Amino acid sequence: MELMKLILLPLFCMCFHGHCADTAYPHKSTCTIENAKADCSHMNLDAVPTDLPKNITTLDVSHNRLKTLSSLHLYSNLVTIDASYNSLTAIEKDLCLSVSHLQILNVQHNEVYLISEKDLKNCFHLTRLDLSDNRLKLNGEPFSVLKSLTWLDVSRNKLKSAKLGTQPQLPNLITLVLSGNEISVLQKNDFSFLSNSSAFRVLILSSLSLKKVENGCFQAIARLSDLVLDYCKISLQFTTSLWEELAATALRKLSLKNTQQVTLSNTTFQGLEKTNITVLDLSSNTMSKIAEGAFQWFPRLEMLSLAHNTLRHLTKDTFRGLGNLRQLNLQKALIKSHTSSLPIIEDFSFHHLVQLEHLCMANTAFREITEHIFSGLRKLKTLDLSWSITGLKTVTNRTFAALQESPLLQTLNLTAMGINKLAPGAFSSLGNLTTLLLDHNFINQQLKGDELEGLSNIKEIDMSINQQSISLTNTSFIHVPTLRTLKLGRALKGTLAMEPSPFRPLVNLTFLDLSNNNIANINACLLKGLHHLKVLKMQHNNLARLWKTANPGGPVLFLQDARKLSFLDLDYNGLDEIPLNALRGLSELRELSLHGNLLDQLHASVFDDLQSLKYLYLQKNLITSVQHVTFGVPLSNLTELYMDHNPFDCTCESILWFSEWLNSTNASIPGFPQSYICNTPNAYFNRSVMDFDPLSCKDMTPFKALYILSSTAVLMLLFSAFLVHFQGWRIQFFWNIMVNRMLASLEDESITEGRYAYNAYIIHSAQDRPWVERSLLPLEDEKFHFFLEDRDAIPGFSQLDTIVENMGQSRKILFVITEMLLKDPWCRQFKAHHALHQVMEDNRDSLILIFLQDVTDYSLNRSLHLRRGMLKPHCILYWPLHRERIPAFHQKLRSALASTNKVN
Template sequence: MELMKLILLPLFCMCFHGHCAGTAYPHKSKCTIGNTKVDCSHMNLDAVPTDLPQNITTLDVSHNRLKNLSSLHLYSNLMNIDASYNSLTVIEEDLCLSLPHLQSLNMQHNEVHLISEKDLKNCFNLIRLDLSDNRLKLKGEPFSVLKSLTWLDVSRNTLKSAKLGTQPQLPNLVTLVLSGNEISVLQKNDFSFLSNSSAFRVLILSSLSLKKVENGCFQTIARLSDLVLDYSKISLQFIPSLCEELAGTALRNLSLKNTQQVTLSNTTFQGLDKTNITVLDLSSNSMTKIGDGTFQWFPRLESLSLEHNSLKQLTKDTFLGLGNLRQLNLQKALIKSHSSSLPVIEDFSFHHLVQLEHLCMANTAFREITEHIFSGLLHLKTLDLSWSITGLKTVTNTTFASLQESPQLQTLNLTAMGINKLAPRAFSSLGNLTTLLLSHNFINQQLKGDELEGLSNIKEIDMSLNQQSISLTNTSFIHVPTLRTLKLGRALKGTLDMEPSPFRPLVNLTILDLSNNNIANINAGLLKGLYHLKVLKMQHNNLARLWKTANPGGPVLFLKDATKLSVLNLDYNGLDEIPLNALRGFFELQELSLRGNLLDQLHASVFDDLQTLKYLHLQKNLITSVQRVTFGVPLSNLTDLYMDHNPFDCTCESILWFSEWLNSTNVSVPGFPQSYMCNTPNAYFNRSVMDFDPLSCKDMTPFKALYILSSTAVLMLLFTAFLLHFQGWRIQFFWSIMVNRMLGSLKDESITEGRYAYDAYIIHSAEDRPWVERSLLPLEDEKFNFFLEDRDAVPGFSQLDTIVENMGQSRKIIFVITEMLLKDPWCRRFKAHHALHQGTNPSFPSETLLSTNFYQQGQLEFFFFI
């Protein structure tokens, strides 16, 4: 036991007034200055700093060790001072004299004891004064000089009486807080000092041990509109007498939260029928029973809170007399203990609430939803049954039949009610419903469409978090074309790869949530027809294969029909690439989230259409390079960038532009620089991107020039090599022609006529030589002189020069055209082309087997076809 005390004692000492060591503010080294506001709190100061700007109007010196405020005279423009949680013992007499503009003074939790009129005599402009948690003892009329004060807090000061003065004062006071004092009796003249306070409205008497209220105690504050008695220990006999004293006041709001009112009878609030109370709070009272007719004294009540009680039953007369009620809060009002059965809500329990608009029964335990449980709620707009414990398992077309009398019902919250099935036309009686919340249930069925039939005005359906047990069909939403928001996160099983898409009828849909469904198979028409879709959430699925280039049939561009998107979430889908056209046409996209994927190399123009992007989430990917060509467009108008926890390659080629952008941008980059770390090279490993030195990249300029020159030289060399390889013979041919013509032009024209040494140059293939010798050579014996390359070529001369030279000395050129000739590369290319340039006039028909260019030259006159 002693050891336990030693352990708990330091923890108790560190936890004081709700500020534990784990959550305490750390001590600051200097004051925070912003415009005319200065924050010097939590600095362990002994005195107010004297080196602050002279024009400050707001000063926070709370949570220090101040014993006086003498230095404040240096700042005559001060209007608001927070000196709470210090060691101040008095309010200096000249404080308000040196601070003529002071309007708010907070001295909560100090050690102020004796306070008199002279301490506040110059505080004419003070509007708000907080003296709570001190040891106040009033001397004379200390508050009588505060003509402008509207809010006064003297709670937790061990005051024995609510009487703060003997003469009328505080003419403009609106709120008086007397909570946590030792007041047990409200005497007749306690509030006489407020008799001239025409603005007074709010009296807070929380955490008192009231035992008696004397006649006429509220008479001098008849304008009272708000009375708060929360957490006060009030006996059952005290409430009736209090209500009698409140009769005739202007009371509108009465709060009796946690005042130990275990049971209420039909006489508890008698007397309040003469008031105009519109708000009554009876929450957290461990209340077990409300007698019939208890609320008959509140004909004008508009809001009633009974939350956090332990009621066992509601009857048809529990709410008798509340015909004007607009809001009823029954959250955790009926609960089930381990030893008791479920509480009962009888039929017609709410039928007196003909004006009720909002009924909250969240976390309420009751036996069942009966046929007439909600009958009579003619103006109901919102019904919240979320997290309620009932016997409801299947929703049929009779479950909410009683709500057919509520034509204005717009929102029905059935979250976490243990529903496992929706029967056909389950909500057919709720034709005007706009919001249906069915999340956190156990719905396990295939939606065929007739389950939602009758919801002709529905705008939002939330079926998320249903244990992935709902499967869709082509007709699942055929009866709800007005739907604008559909949430199916962690609700679906089976495939969405169907034609037409289940969402095809939802032409007005603007928000679609398909997250956390392990979706792997969809087709390009998933969002077809959803031209108004603004928000698409598909995080935590398995879409990686669909965007792979290697996917059979190519990438599935399932976003192509939703170009009006403003928010797109594809987090944690295993994506390692984005197809080039996947984000084409998204000119209105403002938020793109791709965190937690495997993205690395991105196409240069993949984000080029995202000119309106404001928020980009790319954290926790494998991005190594951030270059202008890829990210220049999306980062140009960005508001927030999230790209932390990526393995950046801190080299000039990969990160130079991004590093310069980070150091110059006004965009918010959360986590920078701590979470933007380099992975490579070794010189920058595990260092921040901010440490990357852009100046080191300037040394690369000469190497870049050398690289360009060497690359150009290599390319030129390759080009020349390929040109010579494939077209060298042509170049050599034209060079020979040019040389021979130039040399020929230098000869004397007088000898040109006799320049022919041969009558004809015979061109034939080697295989046709026997035919030439047999058919053409005999003609030489008569009158012709032919040139045959095999016979007349001069030894030692190149074949090319021999052909060029002797063709020029031949009057005619004879082609012996055979199939072999056309296959011979020398004959087909060089010899034929050279013969082409030797001719002058066309003299043979175009039907020859040579190129059509050949018959345009006059020298080609003889052809032999074999």
């Protein structure tokens, strides 16, 4: 039995490994062409395909079995070639001759051995060359012809020396990668070939076993700004001599990741005192101790990473000398092992970092957050303590009191710190905080509101995933009206059916997450006042009863106040119906998700207000029928539709329109057709909706003539309606002019008799005098003469006599109707009464009403004893809102002034 296991185990491992390999990198049968790029990778090719488009600019033939790059002359426009992971033994000397525009060449992980100048002599435009993971041996000066090259990678080629040439070359080189070679000594003239490379800045020497650096080795590349020594096993003696050589360079960034810097003394970096280093990476060094003053030699340092170390103690002088530091990364820098106690961070440990803006302490472990641990961080903007072990259980008003000295602090990340309570005023010292992250904790309390007091500028609070242990009250968020994003997913217990709603004070809220809370009881006022809400997530609750027609009191229409919603998620709520007005008014909704409910029959117009909808998720419901009356509006502008895994009824009545829409739409429909399956009738059972035959439902021949006739009639009717609606006033204007000209006179015979001294007596309120002067008096230039009491009354005469006498001498009495006129006591008590009396006494139809405002008949009759029905239609005029209609108004007024006074 044991022997059988020994035989079968290797076979199983081989089969499993082969299966995983095939799954991870499946072989393709054809190249993929997209945006002038041909992807022929992972195709097991022996040669470059010859049937690709001739205009491609990028070719990927990586992960094949190529031994040469023949046939590339067919694609002369190539700019980028990726031939990595093949079996190339050389770079053909005519490669760049046939592909003259080549700029990027990747032959990583091949078997290139000898490379000489003639192989690259025509590569004038080459800017990036990757020769890593080969068996490279340089013959002569192969890189001397690459005048445009900016990036060269010769890593992992078993090179013994960093010297890639004897003569100055590569004038535009910026980055040189020599990682993973067998270089142990940096000799004096190793980089002399870059002496004329004025743009050179980056040198990557990762994973080298460096033991010695000769004097003057960086002299030729004194402009060096970035040096990467990651994963190099370097000794203290080597670093001392290396720092001396780097002192004469323009070094700005130094990376020493995983270089076995276990302890830093106060003289470790003394040799770098004369440099201008701004970025230092010391991560992943299993560093356990940093002596006080170890960083005093970096007065210009702006970024320091100590992540992934094992520091045990930070003191108030650990970061002495880093007065210019902007970012400090301590992620996993202090950790607790199984055999040791928690590391310690003393009070004032960061007080030297007066310019620090971003402090990351995620995934750390230390004894406690003391009152002054963060003192002195006057420029701090971001503090990340997420997933840290500090023993913090209750956040009090003293926990972060030291951050009162950090007025610029905007983000505080307390994710997954084991917090179970927020005391009153817990964040009262953080008045400028905009983002507070408290998710993945164990907060178990009722939020009364005073816990968040003092957060006067807060924009985002995340309390999601708090074990559904938080209950809300009416005042929970009363102190944070500036809040825009609130995340309470998987955090709440108890009811939200309270008046007023807990969210009523959040008038600026745009994002609300209430998902995964098993909410079953809310009222219609839940979102009242949230007029700016754009995103609402309520998936994985229990809202089914609230939208039932049989619900006591009717369906709860809790979305009625959220008219600005653009995203609504109601997945997995057990919904089996949507009330007719549930989505009414959501004209800005762009994404609606109802995935995983029990929806079947939907009201015909339930989605009619969703004109902006772009994404609709209805998969995994019980929808059988998709008809135009229900889905016509939401599917008209859709970008993506998810309606798979529904039991469709593939009959003419239920699916005909949907079938036609699926075959004609430009929208994306993931899962179509394989996941759109018919459930009924039996003829289509378990077949794709695509198999449904629409022609079986139609016989258009008898109705073709009727269709053409009715369509023509409807179009003509629509044309006429639109013409009358938009241009009716213009037609009436020209009609009036034509009629008046045909009658040869705009004036009544009584005018020529000279019986009247005025064409009209104008009655208006004092507030409307400017309009009268601007809009009516210009007609006096056309031989019309109006009586205005303020202008034409004779001084010394009583007002009553003036009104009586001049109304009798006016052919028409013209009222300028506004609300102010109806309130004018003179008009109501005398002028209107006398006008009516004179009309009845003389038995003439001489009243003209001009409405500047919309006044109801009731108000008109109550104030002036007039009604629109008492006058002829052409004597009732309305002041137009559009400037271009004013000439038509004046023409109507002329006609009214010239019309007869005789009562028909």
